[in-house]
Amino acid sequence: IMYSLPLCHCLSAPLEPHFTECISREQETFRCWWSPGSYHNLSSPGALRVFYLKKDSPTSEWKECPEYIHSNRECFFDVNHTSVWIPYCMQLRGENVTYFNEDDCFTVENIVRPDPPVSLSWTLLNISPSGLSYDVMVNWEPPPSADVDAGWMRIEYEIQYRERNTTNWEALEMQPHTQQTIYGLHIGKDYEVHIRCRMVAFTKFGEFSDSIFIEVTEIPTKESTIPFTLVLVLGIVGILILIMLIVITQQHRLMMVLLPPVPAPKIKGIDSELLKKGKLDELNFILTGGGMGGLPTYAPDFYQDEPWVEFIEVDGEDGDSGEREDNRASDTQRLLGLPHPVSHHMNMGCSNAISFPDDDSGRASCYNPDLPEQDTLMLMATLLPGQPEEEEASFDVEERAPASSERSLVQAQTGGPQTWVNTDFYAQVSNVMPSGGVVLSPGQQLRIQESTSATEEETQKGKEDEDSKETEEQKQKELQFQLLVVDPEGSGYTTESNVRQISTPPSSGEGYQTIHPQPVETKPAATMEDNQSPYILPDSPQSQFFSPVADYTVVQELDSHHSLLLNPPPNQSPPPCLPQHPLKAPMPVGYITPDLLGNLSP
Amino acid sequence: MNMRSVWALLLWPSLLTVSMPLDCKEEQGSLSGCTSISQEKLLDRVIHHAELIYRVSEESCSLFEEMFLPFPLQLQSSQAGYACITKALPMPSSKSEIQQISDKWLLHSVLMLVQSWIEPLVYLQTTMDRYDHAPDMLLNKTKWVSDKLISLEQGVVVLIKKMLDEGMLATTYSEQGLFQSDVQPEMLESVMRDYTLLSCFKKDAHKMETFLKLLKCRQTDKYNCP
Numbered sequence: 001i002m003y004s005l006p007l008c009h010c011l012s013a014p015l016e017p018h019f020t021e022c023i024s025r026e027q028e029t030f031r032c033w034w035s036p037g038s039y040h041n042l043s044s045p046g047a048l049r050v051f052y053l054k055k056d057s058p059t060s061e062w063k064e065c066p067e068y069i070h071s072n073r074e075c076f077f078d079v080n081h082t083s084v085w086i087p088y089c090m091q092l093r094g095e096n097v098t099y100f101n102e103d104d105c106f107t108v109e110n111i112v113r114p115d116p117p118v119s120l121s122w123t124l125l126n127i128s129p130s131g132l133s134y135d136v137m138v139n140w141e142p143p144p145s146a147d148v149d150a151g152w153m154r155i156e157y158e159i160q161y162r163e164r165n166t167t168n169w170e171a172l173e174m175q176p177h178t179q180q181t182i183y184g185l186h187i188g189k190d191y192e193v194h195i196r197c198r199m200v201a202f203t204k205f206g207e208f209s210d211s212i213f214i215e216v217t218e219i220p221t222k223e224s225t226i227p228f229t230l231v232l233v234l235g236i237v238g239i240l241i242l243i244m245l246i247v248i249t250q251q252h253r254l255m256m257v258l259l260p261p262v263p264a265p266k267i268k269g270i271d272s273e274l275l276k277k278g279k280l281d282e283l284n285f286i287l288t289g290g291g292m293g294g295l296p297t298y299a300p301d302f303y304q305d306e307p308w309v310e311f312i313e314v315d316g317e318d319g320d321s322g323e324r325e326d327n328r329a330s331d332t333q334r335l336l337g338l339p340h341p342v343s344h345h346m347n348m349g350c351s352n353a354i355s356f357p358d359d360d361s362g363r364a365s366c367y368n369p370d371l372p373e374q375d376t377l378m379l380m381a382t383l384l385p386g387q388p389e390e391e392e393a394s395f396d397v398e399e400r401a402p403a404s405s406e407r408s409l410v411q412a413q414t415g416g417p418q419t420w421v422n423t424d425f426y427a428q429v430s431n432v433m434p435s436g437g438v439v440l441s442p443g444q445q446l447r448i449q450e451s452t453s454a455t456e457e458e459t460q461k462g463k464e465d466e467d468s469k470e471t472e473e474q475k476q477k478e479l480q481f482q483l484l485v486v487d488p489e490g491s492g493y494t495t496e497s498n499v500r501q502i503s504t505p506p507s508s509g510e511g512y513q514t515i516h517p518q519p520v521e522t523k524p525a526a527t528m529e530d531n532q533s534p535y536i537l538p539d540s541p542q543s544q545f546f547s548p549v550a551d552y553t554v555v556q557e558l559d560s561h562h563s564l565l566l567n568p569p570p571n572q573s574p575p576p577c578l579p580q581h582p583l584k585a586p587m588p589v590g591y592i593t594p595d596l597l598g599n600l601s602p
Numbered sequence: 603m604n605m606r607s608v609w610a611l612l613l614w615p616s617l618l619t620v621s622m623p624l625d626c627k628e629e630q631g632s633l634s635g636c637t638s639i640s641q642e643k644l645l646d647r648v649i650h651h652a653e654l655i656y657r658v659s660e661e662s663c664s665l666f667e668e669m670f671l672p673f674p675l676q677l678q679s680s681q682a683g684y685a686c687i688t689k690a691l692p693m694p695s696s697k698s699e700i701q702q703i704s705d706k707w708l709l710h711s712v713l714m715l716v717q718s719w720i721e722p723l724v725y726l727q728t729t730m731d732r733y734d735h736a737p738d739m740l741l742n743k744t745k746w747v748s749d750k751l752i753s754l755e756q757g758v759v760v761l762i763k764k765m766l767d768e769g770m771l772a773t774t775y776s777e778q779g780l781f782q783s784d785v786q787p788e789m790l791e792s793v794m795r796d797y798t799l800l801s802c803f804k805k806d807a808h809k810m811e812t813f814l815k816l817l818k819c820r821q822t823d824k825y826n827c828p
């Protein structure tokens with residue numbers, strides 16, 4: 001509905017006396033101001049009287065203003081005359097005239113304009129990293145006249161600010177708290193701030209408070225940062241110098257830690273140069289003690305001053321090199337960490353075979369002796385070619401060494417006379433059959449179970465090493481087995497096992513032995529002392545033993561019959577100067593390089 | 603600014619969904635089960651309710667004014683206070699008067715007010731639905747207020763029980779007669795009547811809010827409070 005202004009009689013018609021405004025500051029009192037309008041003759045005090053109607057009952061009447069303040073043309077209603085939520089209507093009365101306007105009716109809460117807040121202050125919150133703008137927190141107190149604490153009035157505030165000497169104010173969001181943050185003021189500019197308030201959800205604002213001024217000049221922020229960066233840089237430099245010093249002084253240790261030595265083939269007393277191609281003879285000479293006292297005593301200590309070098313030592317620990325009856329396990333045993341008939345060297349695995357100048361190196365490379373025995377045995381059994389007769393590889397584990405009490409005994413009763421147990425990886429070729437087969441003798445650990453395996457176990461258990469050795473040897477005499485091996489003449493070659501003894505080592509007396517398919521009964525009564533490779537002669541129940549048989553030997557040449565000529569075993573033809581390799585053979589004393597082999601083949 | 607506050611208000615109802623101990627009613631209609639909430643907290647919630655109700659009613663009123671009230675009639679709006687339905691209720695009307703009445707009476711006054719307005723607001727809702735161009739916002743607001751008033755009543759009842767150890771009160775104050783008897787003959791237009799209703803309710807909502815806040819002041823600090 002369009003509101004059409006009444007014809008403006010403003011100019012011509014006189015303006016009646018009217019009320020200019022009625023305001024309450026704290027909802028407990030209020031005052032009204034009037035104006036005589038254009039009726040100037042009514043401007044004198046008393047010419048106009050104020051009447052009000054308080055509509056709190058149907059029978060209410062007009063009453064006169066309780067308190068005049070003529071100087072202001074003001075009518076003041078004190079606490080006793082002020083009622084909230086009750087409509088008031090105001091009237092101006094002259095002599096005989098009543099000037100009444102409908103819109104001079106109100107309820108007190110609707111005319112409340114709170115006093116402005118007081119005690120304005122500001123604090124600097126922060127400055128942006130660029131140093132161009134900053135934030136400020138403004139605090140103030142509510143108007144003292146407003147009873148905000150009791151909850152009589154609920155007030156919200158509006159902050160306005162502007163740059164000095166500008167005209168437009170920026171207003172922030174209204175909120176009921178007595179503090180507020182102004183963001184994004186610019187450094188170097190002055191700002192003016194003032195606040196006004198009103199009752200929450202009402203429409204009339206109070207007056208603005210007095211202004212406060214915010215001035216933030218350029219703070220020399222760089223100064224505070226310069227020392228900081230200097231300190232930082234100096235600190236870093238110092239730390240770097242410290243690290244360099246540590247590295248330089250502890251170079252050796254750092255090298256140990258950072259670059260642990262790679263186990264390289266370094267044999268104590270042997271120049272690694274010899275291990276290179278083409279110098280085999282020299283190496284062999286050295287290793288076999290050629291002419292000198294023997295390996296350990298002879299060799300210049302090449303690596304003495306390199307503590308981080310690990311040595312694979314040929315084992316001279318107990319110096320009983322003459323004892324073939326060995327406490328050394330066979331190669332395989334050592335590798336597998338199996339217990340072996342060693343009286344006091346029950347060090348399994350690493351600690352027995354290899355010693356290092358440095359304590360904490362190389363252990364990891366050793367075979368873990370904790371593997372269950374049976375796994376290894378199975379492994380061995382599967383690796384080695386089974387007997388032709390044997391359908392399955394069954395194995396026994398027999399308690400040999402007292403130390404390894406954990407060994408469980410698995411007995412496999414087989415029909416066959418032999419079972420493969422605990423065999424070495426390598427077997428000595430003990431005989432070559434006319435048919436071309438090669439007879440191998442099993443390793444020391446081979447337990448060949450006869451039907452009396454059960455009794456053997458019982459007897460074997462808990463025995464001393466020597467005893468068990470003897471029984472073992474006895475049994476081994478009865479050992480018979482065969483391996484089918486490729487005919488050496490036809491093709492290929494046998495394993496380079498140290499084919500020891502077999503035939504008549506002492507009789508030959510030479511530096512070689514021949515492998516012939518000969519009955520082995522002419523075997524020399526070998527001493528029972530045995531080293532790692534007690535190869536059992538298969539055919540003869542009397543299979544002796546032998547001179548300590550090393551697992552390997554060097555094939556020097558082939559004779560006219562295409563037999564392999566091997567090195568004499570060290571104790572067979574014992575030049576006193578021959579070193580008993582402590583290692584006795586599992587260590588490849590000599591090995592054939594491909595070019596040597598070429599020399600050997602006819 | 604107005605729109606912003608309107609939008610803000612539309613989200614406020616979600617804040618109040620759980621604020622009133624409505625679960626009290628589930629125990630066979632008796633309110634004896636509502637001992638889980640502390641009296642202080644309950645009073646705070648009731649106050650918060652009343653504040654919101656006032657704010658929404660004020661906005662509904664201004665909306666209504668803008669939409670439906672012709673400008674000349676707006677000048678008469680202040681006169682509508684005389685025709686309020688609750689003017690017959692005995693109420694303190696100034697700070698000094700409030701200072702003289704007890705907590706109990708204060709609470710009962712609030713309850714009286716609340717219960718008086720439940721039905722008229724429902725009536726208002728039905729009439730406004732018949733308007734041709736009533737904006738949804740207005741309708742939603744009035745609906746919201748109507749619902750919240752019921753929650754407020756429940757809260758006040760519980761508060762009375764907690765604070766004054768009184769039993770359940772019968773709703774003695776919501777009388778249809780109160781509503782009908784004060785219809786002014788000259789206000790025949792439904793618009794005017796509705797507007798009067800709205801503005802009267804707004805006034806009474808402010809009254810409720812103030813009463814409750816003063817009550818809270820008394821609870822916390824007896825000596826400086828009216």
